Amino acid sequence: MNDTGNDKYLLTPGPLTTSLATKRAMLRDWGSRDADFIAITRRIRDRLLAIAGVPDSHVAVPVQGSGTFGVEATLGTLIAPGERTLVLENGAYGKRIVTILERIGREVSVLRWREDQQIDPAALDTALREDPAISHVVAVHCETTTGIFNDMAAVSRVAKAHERRLIIDGMSAFGAIPIDGADVPFDALIASSNKCFEGVPGMAFALIERSWLAAAEGNSHSLALDLYEQWRGLEANGQWRFTPPTHVLAAFDQALTEHEAEGGVAARHARYSANRDILVRGMRELGFETLLADGVQAPIIVTFLMPNHPQFEFTRFYDDLSARGFVIYPGKLALADSFRIGCIGALGAAEMRAALAAVTATLAAMGIDDLATLPTDQTSTLNRMGTQ
Numbered sequence: 345m346n347d348t349g350n351d352k353y354l355l356t357p358g359p360l361t362t363s364l365a366t367k368r369a370m371l372r373d374w375g376s377r378d379a380d381f382i383a384i385t386r387r388i389r390d391r392l393l394a395i396a397g398v399p400d401s402h403v404a405v406p407v408q409g410s411g412t413f414g415v416e417a418t419l420g421t422l423i424a425p426g427e428r429t430l431v432l433e434n435g436a437y438g439k440r441i442v443t444i445l446e447r448i449g450r451e452v453s454v455l456r457w458r459e460d461q462q463i464d465p466a467a468l469d470t471a472l473r474e475d476p477a478i479s480h481v482v483a484v485h486c487e488t489t490t491g492i493f494n495d496m497a498a499v500s501r502v503a504k505a506h507e508r509r510l511i512i513d514g515m516s517a518f519g520a521i522p523i524d525g526a527d528v529p530f531d532a533l534i535a536s537s538n539k540c541f542e543g544v545p546g547m548a549f550a551l552i553e554r555s556w557l558a559a560a561e562g563n564s565h566s567l568a569l570d571l572y573e574q575w576r577g578l579e580a581n582g583q584w585r586f587t588p589p590t591h592v593l594a595a596f597d598q599a600l601t602e603h604e605a606e607g608g609v610a611a612r613h614a615r616y617s618a619n620r621d622i623l624v625r626g627m628r629e630l631g632f633e634t635l636l637a638d639g640v641q642a643p644i645i646v647t648f649l650m651p652n653h654p655q656f657e658f659t660r661f662y663d664d665l666s667a668r669g670f671v672i673y674p675g676k677l678a679l680a681d682s683f684r685i686g687c688i689g690a691l692g693a694a695e696m697r698a699a700l701a702a703v704t705a706t707l708a709a710m711g712i713d714d715l716a717t718l719p720t721d722q723t724s725t726l727n728r729m730g731t732q
């Protein structure tokens with residue numbers, strides 16, 4: 345098992361379990377203007393561009409804060425007032441993008457799907473055909489709300505056929521779900537240090553097509569979240585405009601070294617997929633049901649429907665699992681009462697099996713022998729909740 349240094353295992357979508365070496369990388373102080381630290385920033389930016397297959401066409405711009413700071417910064421910088429953006433929404437993170445665009449006063453159209461349904465590229469095609477005023481499309485690669493993945497290759501094909509700019513929220517996908525600018529053209533990809541790259545939280549970044557960013561001067565509603573200014577500052581002297589999260593960058597640099605040593609995106613995808621498969625199989629054996637069909641389930645986080653066994657009480661389940669060393673994640677669904685368990689972080693088969701053993705012990709402590717003796721059909725569960 346990963347030696348976490350006595351921390352609990354975080355089966356969550358970030359912050360998540362990091363390696364001991366990543367945590368140890370923070371045991372130093374860096375001057376933000378020091379050559380060593382400037383080199384760390386440079387290295388991280390170059391590595392991110394290489395991983396996304398866009399080393400020449402795009403530039404990497406980091407920004408202080410959580411992932412949402414990166415989303416708001418990117419949208420505000422790249423989309424000029426008066427331009428219309430179409431958001432493809434099938435979960436809470438798509439909805440948050442709509443909220444941001446409305447808050448910063450940008451024109452927004454929305455195509456919506458149920459949380460358990462993938463984005464449909466044919467609907468995007470129709471929408472772009474019907475409304476030439478839409479100049480940008482925004483889509484979420486993996487909707488962390490449920491763990492559903494969206495087909496970015498198909499979305500990109502349609503957006504590019506109509507010559508629209510594509511912004512991808514790849515927050516919970518980039519690093520573990522392959523995306524390469526050569527096969528899946530995108531104009532901006534947003535992610536953060538603390539999801540599939542297994543760094544610590546505190547930094548987001550966007551990989552942005554160079555000429556688009558170069559033309560984005562003056563768009564941003566915000567001083568601190570202006571990625572054009574952030575980029576100009578970095579290009580001028582390698583330094584961040586405002587205090588950088590130095591320790592976060594040092595940890596991220598180490599996490600990226602481990603990502604590469606593991607075998608890059610393909611190897612991480614394989615490990616997370618194995619984690620997901622162990623988790624889903626084991627939970628089903630215990631009688632839990634997944635929200636999503638297997639064919640649309642990303643290897644990132646799995647949503648389980650809340651069992652309606654009279655002795656199952658989520659707060660107790662959560663607390664008991666936490667006391668056994670495993671932190672899970674409450675649900676975020678409009679569709680059905682649920683909870684989530686992540687498959688990402690510095691975790692492998694041994695940790696997933698240990699998590700299943702903890703779930704088994706917790707059910708026993710709650711006096712539940714077998715959840716599966718209750719109705720197991722997902723449709724009937726949704727009907728009981730009155731959501732269909």
Ligand SMILES: *Cc1c(COP(=O)(O)O)cnc(C)c1O
Nearest residue numbers: 410411412437486488513515516
């Ligand atoms: C985590 C996440 C974000 C950003 O959330 P923060 O809590 O601000 O880090 C945005 N989009 C998706 C798809 C995410 O998974």
